[in-house]
Amino acid sequence: xxxxxxxxxxxxxxxxxxxxxxxxxxxxxxxxxxxxxxxxxxxxxxxxxxxxxxxxxxxxxxxxxxxxxxxxxxxxxxxxxxxxxxxxxxxxxxxxxxxxxxxxxxxxxxxx
Amino acid sequence: xxxxxxxxxxxxxxxxxxxxxxxxxxxxxxxxxxxxxxxxxxxxxxxxxxxxxxxxxxxxxxxxxxxxxxxxxxxxxxxxxxxxxxxxxxxxxxxxxxxxxxxxxxxxxxxxxxxx
Numbered sequence: 001x002x003x004x005x006x007x008x009x010x011x012x013x014x015x016x017x018x019x020x021x022x023x024x025x026x027x028x029x030x031x032x033x034x035x036x037x038x039x040x041x042x043x044x045x046x047x048x049x050x051x052x053x054x055x056x057x058x059x060x061x062x063x064x065x066x067x068x069x070x071x072x073x074x075x076x077x078x079x080x081x082x083x084x085x086x087x088x089x090x091x092x093x094x095x096x097x098x099x100x101x102x103x104x105x106x107x108x109x110x111x112x
Numbered sequence: 113x114x115x116x117x118x119x120x121x122x123x124x125x126x127x128x129x130x131x132x133x134x135x136x137x138x139x140x141x142x143x144x145x146x147x148x149x150x151x152x153x154x155x156x157x158x159x160x161x162x163x164x165x166x167x168x169x170x171x172x173x174x175x176x177x178x179x180x181x182x183x184x185x186x187x188x189x190x191x192x193x194x195x196x197x198x199x200x201x202x203x204x205x206x207x208x209x210x211x212x213x214x215x216x217x218x219x220x221x222x223x224x225x226x227x228x
Binding site (some may be wrong): 031033034040042043045048070078088090098099100101102103104105 | 116118143144145147154155156157160162167168170173186202204206216217219221222224
């Protein structure tokens with residue numbers, strides 16, 4: 001059973017298009033992180049959201065944490081080829097120390 | 113500040129052998145977590161060490177073990193390797209593990225293990 005459902009799994013778009021990636025769960029997370037991973041490398045942290053309803057922006061990327069802290073979204077405006085990669089959401093459940101639950105990931109390909 | 117380092121980056125072993133992977137966390141970070149990443153299962157939590165003690169453990173068999181040293185460096189060991197153990201093994205470090213629900217982890221580049 002996947003605790004954190006991420007969708008879509010694959011996304012292929014043209015440069016300049018907008019896109020949204022979703023992470024959904026029936027569980028409440030104390031915090032949620034978004035990572036980007038390139039082939040053969042470890043995930044790189046993009047953002048952490050902690051408060052329900054929180055919105056954070058990182059240049060063309062907008063991250064939102066659901067009011068109930070069960071879901072999150074990543075929106076990319078005017079995607080560029082450099083945005084290509086695997087996007088992962090990861091949630092922390094309560095006080096479970098250094099344990100993150102990961103979604104299955106979204107493979108994004110942005111074509112010039 | 114140097115990031116998380118992992119050695120070796122690549123490893124090829126045969127079934128039945130055992131392997132030890134090493135992870136050096138970001139300076140000042142005391143929590144180290146290990147994850148296994150495969151195409152089919154994605155990233156799965158193995159275990160976490162904090163102050164030389166295992167604090168959390170995932171659902172992996174006892175063949176997977178780890179330890180942490182006083183300088184926060186960590187090792188994980190896999191005994192009696194199976195073909196299904198082929199994966200990217202990632203370690204992540206954190207400075208405030210689980211403090212008030214805030215659990216920001218920084219990952220190393222991983223060790224690619226291939227079991228033949």
